[in-house]
Amino acid sequence: MANLSVRKIDNETLARLRARAAQHGVSVEEEARQIIQEAVSAPERLGDLAVRVFGHQYGVEMELPQRGVHEPMDFSA
DSSP states (O other), X not given: XXXXXXXXXXXHHHHHHHHHHHHHTSOHHHHHHHHHHHHHSOOOOXXXXXXXXXXXXXXXOOOOOOOOOOOOOOOOO
């Protein structure tokens, strides 16, 4: 694993980082790692978000309506 040093963090930012780490019950270093990992991770896909929010484990059961076959459009005119 690589190491990263961050210099010139103002006191207010460091205090907020310490408070956030305490809320999550982790060290300041671990909190910083989690923040960085979240910031550079791939964004959540919309479908994954929908399943997470509206999935079966939350009591939501959805049935999608059946779709008919569409005829292709005629552009020859």
